[in-house]
Amino acid sequence: MDDGQAHLTDDNIFDLDADRLREECGVFGIFGHPEAAAITALGLHALQHRGQEAAGIVAFDGHRFNSERRLGLVGDHFSKASTIDRLPGTAAIGHVRYSTTGETILRNVQPLFAELSSGGFAVAHNGNLTNGLTLRRELVLEGALYQSTSDTEAILHLVARSRKPRITERFIDALRELEGAYSLVVLTNKKLIGARDPLGIRPLVLGQLNGCYILASETCALDIIGAHFVRDIENGEIVVISEDGIESLHPFPRMPARPCIFEYIYFARPDSIVHGRSVYDVRKAMGAQLAREMPVDADVIVPVPDSGVPAGIGYAQTSGIPFELGIIRNHYVGRTFIQPTQTVRELGVRLKHNANRSVIEGKRVVLIDDSIVRGTTSVKIVQMIREAGAKEVHFRISSPPITHPDYYGIDTPERDKLLAATHTLEEMRQYIGCDSLAFLSVEGIYRAMGEPGRDPLRPQFTDHCFTGQYPTHLTDVSGETKTQLSLLAEAG
Numbered sequence: 001m002d003d004g005q006a007h008l009t010d011d012n013i014f015d016l017d018a019d020r021l022r023e024e025c026g027v028f029g030i031f032g033h034p035e036a037a038a039i040t041a042l043g044l045h046a047l048q049h050r051g052q053e054a055a056g057i058v059a060f061d062g063h064r065f066n067s068e069r070r071l072g073l074v075g076d077h078f079s080k081a082s083t084i085d086r087l088p089g090t091a092a093i094g095h096v097r098y099s100t101t102g103e104t105i106l107r108n109v110q111p112l113f114a115e116l117s118s119g120g121f122a123v124a125h126n127g128n129l130t131n132g133l134t135l136r137r138e139l140v141l142e143g144a145l146y147q148s149t150s151d152t153e154a155i156l157h158l159v160a161r162s163r164k165p166r167i168t169e170r171f172i173d174a175l176r177e178l179e180g181a182y183s184l185v186v187l188t189n190k191k192l193i194g195a196r197d198p199l200g201i202r203p204l205v206l207g208q209l210n211g212c213y214i215l216a217s218e219t220c221a222l223d224i225i226g227a228h229f230v231r232d233i234e235n236g237e238i239v240v241i242s243e244d245g246i247e248s249l250h251p252f253p254r255m256p257a258r259p260c261i262f263e264y265i266y267f268a269r270p271d272s273i274v275h276g277r278s279v280y281d282v283r284k285a286m287g288a289q290l291a292r293e294m295p296v297d298a299d300v301i302v303p304v305p306d307s308g309v310p311a312g313i314g315y316a317q318t319s320g321i322p323f324e325l326g327i328i329r330n331h332y333v334g335r336t337f338i339q340p341t342q343t344v345r346e347l348g349v350r351l352k353h354n355a356n357r358s359v360i361e362g363k364r365v366v367l368i369d370d371s372i373v374r375g376t377t378s379v380k381i382v383q384m385i386r387e388a389g390a391k392e393v394h395f396r397i398s399s400p401p402i403t404h405p406d407y408y409g410i411d412t413p414e415r416d417k418l419l420a421a422t423h424t425l426e427e428m429r430q431y432i433g434c435d436s437l438a439f440l441s442v443e444g445i446y447r448a449m450g451e452p453g454r455d456p457l458r459p460q461f462t463d464h465c466f467t468g469q470y471p472t473h474l475t476d477v478s479g480e481t482k483t484q485l486s487l488l489a490e491a492g
Helices: 010-014 036-046 081-085 132-141 153-161 167-175 262-267 279-293 309-319 342-351 376-387 425-432 442-448 484-491
Strands: 025-031 054-060 065-071 091-097 112-116 119-129 180-188 192-196 205-209 212-216 228-232 238-242 245-249 300-303 327-329 353-355 364-369 392-397 436-439
Touching: 025 036, 025 119, 025 180, 025 192, 036 054, 036 081, 036 091, 036 212, 054 119, 065 119, 091 119, 091 180, 112 153, 119 132, 119 153, 132 153, 153 167, 167 192, 167 238, 192 212, 212 238, 262 279, 279 309, 279 442, 300 309, 309 364, 327 376, 353 376, 364 376, 376 392, 376 425, 425 436
Parallel strands: 300 364, 364 392, 392 436
Antiparallel strands: 025 091, 025 212, 054 065, 054 091, 112 119, 119 180, 180 192, 192 238, 205 212, 205 228, 238 245, 327 353
């Protein structure tokens, strides 16, 4: 797409997920439980939506660390008793992965592990280091031997090189060198450690199960194991869990939190609570706000499943237009379903979505979706709705236009491949083939979040995909070498 235009090709029609924002990663950790690995596997099941390429667990049995890392889904590998039996111990951390840096190969699967002078050290990371490549170049020049192509490995090398006497201090030393977004869980011989970046871009929560502390990316991972939610880990906070209890550290300058707004729009599971807000309720509120801002005279509201469903309900309740499941999703189709023969390519999105003709035929349809990335899937869905007999097709998007790429753990295309970055609204409408197209405003999404509006000087959320206002320095993009901590110190 060198001309900056979005095109339908055989490859991106067949790749059913190519036109979606890819999930990031999910982390989980537990300390002091006799079935730590089994509990971790269950937690990773609940976080599977955050990454489907690979999964891994590292457990410590008091004498040695044991690791199982696999390509594929959690249930493909960690539902077997034989696998869990190879992970004895009362402490464990786990990770589900969608790669935003590094190839999908086994040596990149997390948690990453290394034997340091102080003992074993395992780390799992959700987010992306915007100076990861720069750190890699510097560390390799100084003699570091990288075993993966993941940005997370820099943390291992930085901890190993720290001259601080205690492992927690060495870990903090390493974090001072990092730029970007991170929620981390770390397992050592004696501790489970959790950390969030100074702006709290990626989520991390603290839970408790029968007196055992748990760290997880989302509250839904606590629900599946019957644990109760204690609190969110604060932005810039480090929690150290050991046999002595839990300790909270704040080694960085205090900053207002700026969590990623896409957790609410798309990434988090609807049944999760993120920073005190129900994700499901927020998505309904986004749909309701969209109905107030961009009404349309129509007969039926149809969500694009599954992510458009809560917003579709909110739009229908506010507009008074009936809500119907006009698109039925096949949940059993993956990206590698069968070889992409010409026949399969021609089927396109019908492998994953099918129109429910009985509620569409002869109707003026409002399609509700959470976002438009390249727009190729939207073209096929609108075409499918028209072929099912819709009289009119109006597209409403419950987030603002995505005009800038992400560098914090969301796999977005380059800017010239984002439809909204290269087309006017009318050009987008014509390309997609709908009768009208409208997006929720930036101010509207803040109102749906319960905020009076967006603070232009200190936005309450990380919303750069809509505004271009990145919350941290982007060393690998700019080529400069300023670290996140020095930037925060200046800002504070």
